[in-house]
């Protein structure tokens with residue numbers, strides 16, 4: 245009896261998640277089964293696949309984090325997942341959904357990231373987006389945002405559009421960042437085939453308030469659910485050789501790149517731009533574009549600055565308190581990147597609850 249009741253509750257909860265996932269995404273993209281396009285990357289026992297083939301749970305415990313990787317490399321595409329982040333105390337925990345070719349190009353790798361940084365305060369995760377091209381980690385293009393919802397309560401869709409001309413990061417159907425390729429970016433714009441990764445790991449050294457708050461394994465295991473994975477891109481047979489092979493619904497069929505670039509999700513309509521501006525003015529806590537302390541020579545050529553964003557940014561004072569931290573040599577091995585001081589984090593907390 246008790247078992248049956250629990251089962252019904254679980255079924256009802258699952259149905260809700262499905263409905264909200266559908267409702268929250270305006271994009272008409274095919275969902276791929278995990279087995280079809282992904283393989284385990286690390287942390288064997290901590291990668292738990294659901295029987296339906298559509299959901300993979302990544303766990304972090306004292307023993308290990310975990311992750312999976314796409315079976316193919318892609319040169320451009322639209323990459324998307326519904327992600328539900330770990331609940332409760334998650335300081336130091338990092339969940340990432342990203343594109344990279346760091347395993348192929350050690351010194352000149354490209355990378356596009358969603359990084360989710362755990363929190364001492366339950367649902368108050370921060371989201372970071374990164375853009376690196378041809379090993380440009382010393383010219384990091386990071387941004388951070390607070391979410392306008394609690395990302396631990398239900399799954400939300402996070403998507404990356406990577407076209408030869410521009411990059412868009414989406415949270416549900418709101419674009420939160422657009423990087424238009426500027427000639428001045430040179431090799432800093434990602435231009436080599438990348439694989440898709442999802443990982444959870446211990447980022448105690450930097451993730452939460454500049455490393456002040458570490459992972460507390462009393463709250464382990466930390467569980468993040470990835471579902472409704474979507475890969476619409478040009479599959480590449482040999483990542484170093486750029487040989488294209490056929491792929492379903494991608495840009496590898498004739499005229500396909502144009503198809504990708506004119507798809508609904510590749511176009512920032514005036515309505516979407518307004519939503520993006522509103523999100524950035526309200527939710528963004530850090531962007532390299534206004535960080536005069538870190539980049540004294542001025543903003544990057546592709547920065548599309550707005551007075552409203554800049555004023556909000558300066559009011560919060562992050563440009564004054566950003567310090568560089570060296571991340572430990574982990575699986576994703578990479579150089580310097582920005583982290584913030586406890587003072588800046590307190591500023592964010594005040595903004596978040598205002």
Ligand SMILES: *[C@@H]1O[C@H](CO)[C@@H](O)[C@H](O)[C@H]1NC(C)=O
Nearest residue numbers: 351352378379430431432435
């Ligand atoms: C990428 O970096 C390598 C090594 O620094 C350099 O030789 C090459 O010209 C760069 N490529 C681009 C497109 O900037």
